[in-house]
Amino acid sequence: MGRKIWMFILAIFAGYGLLAYYYLRYGGPHTQDVARARPPGYRPSYAETRSLGSSANPNDRFIRPRAKGAASDCTEEVAYWLNFPDDAAPRLPDPRAMGLDPGVTKDSGRYVTFETDHGGWNNIRMAFEAVAVFALVTRRTLVMPPAQFLYLLNKDSQGKNNKLGVRDIFDMEDLGKHLDVITMEEFLQREKVDTGGKDYKDLWGRHLWPMLREIVDFTPKWSPDKYCLWFGDEASANSTRAKQFCSDKREVIRYVDDPGAKVIHFRTEPENGYRMLTHFYTFLGFQDPSVDRSVKRWARRFMHYKSEIVCAAGKLQRILRDKIGARHYASYHIRRGDLQYAVVKIPAEEIVENIRDVVPAGIPAYVGTDERDKSFFDKLKAFHGGQLYFLDDLIEEAGSDFELSPNYYGMMEQLLCAGGSTFVGTHFSTFSGYIARLRGYRKWPSKSNYYPTKAHKYKYHPDKMPRRAHPVWYPREWPTSWERLDVDTETQPRPDMTTDDDQWFE
Structure with missing residues (x-):
């Protein structure tokens, strides 16, 4: 009888040990000062709710693989339409x-x-x-x-x-x-x-x-x-x-x-x-x-990138998580090339200064960018405790068995950025815009998206489109394309998705 009791006690300790392992490996809370001043109507990002020890995202769970052919990295997380x-x-x-x-x-x-x-x-x-x-x-x-x-x-x-x-x-x-x-x-x-x-x-x-x-x-x-x-x-x-x-x-x-x-x-x-x-x-x-x-x-379920691209992105996301030893990471799209809006091309130190109250310091981060000089990101890398990763880092880690045309690298970067617990995009960039929609499909809160420029920082957050300022809304995506799609239309009538607020385009 005594032996059975000891085995029972050991089993309990083993269970607690296993839970502690998964907690530490897949993202314990990150330290962050959440007492800083916030703008009126501000709601904390998912990264901040993580830092407080809560989980705001349905994707914060273990996703079982759902392979298509030999593509074992096509999980229901990255292949969101599944x-x-x-x-x-x-x-x-x-x-x-x-x-x-x-x-x-x-x-x-x-x-x-x-x-x-x-x-x-x-x-x-x-x-x-x-x-x-x-x-x-x-x-x-x-x-x-x-x-x-x-x-x-x-x-x-x-x-x-x-x-x-x-x-x-x-x-x-x-x-x-x-x-x-x-x-x-x-x-x-x-x-x-x-x-x-x-x-x-x-x-x-x-x-x-x-x-x-x-x-x-x-x-x-x-x-x-x-x-x-x-x-x-x-x-x-x-x-x-x-x-x-x-x-x-x-x-x-x-x-x-x-x-x-x-x-x-x-x-x-x-x-x-x-x-x-x-x-x-x-x-x-x-x-x-x-x-x-x-x-x-229908668009959410049937209009998506082909499996070869998605599975490759899933593989790189797995490699990223293995490298950082955690499930959660911040993501950035920093466009530096042919975008005609010079106002959004700011130095890395300015990016850090503008986002330090919404992105946890020290959290690992992925950067999708067309900037080839990685020294540009030194300040951002320091902010993230040296854990800043780029597409070529992950492809190099994948080795010789990773074969995908560079024509598809941009699509993979969008999918990798869509997996970040907090996303910082480039204002006026349709590349960043689509990432926000992909994140919406994956159930990340809309207010976990930001811009790095101070004037535009929270302009991902308005969920209504400006009615009078400019009828062309294409530079960003809007929550009406992913929110409230599965509610009963008889009891939940469609709200007016436009507003008289004209500030987004400034």
Whole structure:
């Protein structure tokens, strides 16, 4: 009997020891002075709640691996969409309100084609998302343009020029579960387009766009800074809610399908007013709030980077956590290169001074950046106790078995930054903006995001979009795209997501 009692006591001590090990390894509280003065209405970031010994994030748990093929690093944390159901078809606007037959299907021989945006990747991504959601709600087939030379994404792993397409970055299999998606080559063959003797496979970019513009039926000039597109009946298009959605400076266009427009083509020619540089959720408005939420849920679940990119980011995140010996880290996106807003390019010591009251000193940190001189970050590294890591540090640690084109490094950096317990981004950067949305999908509090410039520090926090100042909201992402998506729309009506506060753009 005495031996059994001693074994029971030893088992208890072993259990407490195991709990202590996990507590220390995966992130005990970090020391931080939380008594500093805060601005009016300030709420502590997740990093600060961690420092007080509480957990504000549902992701603060052990995530079981959910592999896809051999990709054991594709956990439900980094592959966030795996946390959401994929079997329910999205609820779409009533086709009759758009002048469509109620029986219209997604593969009814009506198409949406588009030209790739001329800007950087996140401008390309935003335009693609807007066009894809438009194709979804209008029950049209989305035609993916062929690969071509994309700005800053034209180097393969051997340093040679190559061509890349949106379909090489986004997961086309998931995208096609509720949306009919085909390639440009398939479209040209299906419609027997006369290419003047050129092989369908050889058509791209400047050889393709002029030809497409000649054969399509409708090329909308819906500049997002002048118009918003409304899906609903005529009365709803004149409602207060439609006007609030579109802001005071944009005209509401009620979408009614033209039976003669077999092919709708989104042109990219900024100098002539053709550019879809906007978030889909600030351009496409819906009479039915449940449709609005359903479309956003569809985007959250089915419109994401392909598994090769996500699993590679998951592997690097695991390596980072192994190096720091903890689960939690702060993350930064510090853009120093071609961003035209000089006011946001500040020295590292100024960054430290501006964020020291919202980021715990000494916590390990990851930095996504285009700055190649690492000595620039010496002050920031000292603030983090010497534990400052960059993408090339993690790739070097991964060794020779890590093979991914440098074209995808930016997407991996976004996913790594999305895993930080506190995130500090670059104001006016759409790269930082998308990180905030990814963090929202992963359930990080919106107020765990900051900017390093003093004037913009808390401008991630407003959850309503300025109504009067500027109708183009694309430089940042807004919580309306990830918050309140799963609530009962009958008991939780959609709030007005705009405000008269014009301060964000200053």
